[in-house]
Amino acid sequence: MTALTIIADGLDDAVIAAVLRDRQRRVAQASDTAAHPTETLLAFDLGGIAHALPIGDVRAVAALPLVSRVPQTPGTLLGLVAWRGAVVNLFAPAAALGREATAAGAMIVLRHDAPRIALAVDRLLGVVTAGVDPAPPTLTRLVDTGGGDRLTRIDPAQLIDHLLPKRLQEG
Numbered sequence: 001m002t003a004l005t006i007i008a009d010g011l012d013d014a015v016i017a018a019v020l021r022d023r024q025r026r027v028a029q030a031s032d033t034a035a036h037p038t039e040t041l042l043a044f045d046l047g048g049i050a051h052a053l054p055i056g057d058v059r060a061v062a063a064l065p066l067v068s069r070v071p072q073t074p075g076t077l078l079g080l081v082a083w084r085g086a087v088v089n090l091f092a093p094a095a096a097l098g099r100e101a102t103a104a105g106a107m108i109v110l111r112h113d114a115p116r117i118a119l120a121v122d123r124l125l126g127v128v129t130a131g132v133d134p135a136p137p138t139l140t141r142l143v144d145t146g147g148g149d150r151l152t153r154i155d156p157a158q159l160i161d162h163l164l165p166k167r168l169q170e171g
Contacts, residue, residue, distance in 0.1 A: 047100035
């Protein structure tokens with residue numbers, strides 16, 4: 001094993017030590033990322049609890065538009081909304097997850113085309129990074145976003161299974 005040579009002409013011990021610490025930090029970060037894969041999540045609030053969806057499953061986010069109620073539908077279906085020239089089914093994930101329903105202020109449109117699905121959420125919190133759990137997928141899972149912050153990660157495929165009858169899941 002050969003060591004890298006540091007040309008230290010004109011540098012004092014403190015500068016050399018700082019360069020070495022910086023290199024060591026970068027190497028440690030690179031190996032930590034490889035050993036612990038992460039994913040990017042869209043965080044949102046449901047009934048005062050932070051939740052998240054994988055960003056790759058999100059088509060768009062928007063303010064909650066006017067909702068057209070549909071009679072005799074399941075309690076999780078709030079109604080239909082017009083979004084970018086398409087009719088989208090607006091669901092209440094809080095009801096499907098057993099959370100307290102509050103006034104929704106935004107919607108998350110999922111990458112699911114037949115039928116189009118949007119989720120009504122209280123508010124959007126932003127984009128976060130969390131570690132990937134190698135365990136089999138479940139509807140919800142508690143994930144750590146670093147710094148002691150945790151949120152509930154929702155698996156979109158499992159959520160759609162809860163929201164829609166199998167015969168309507170063509171997307």
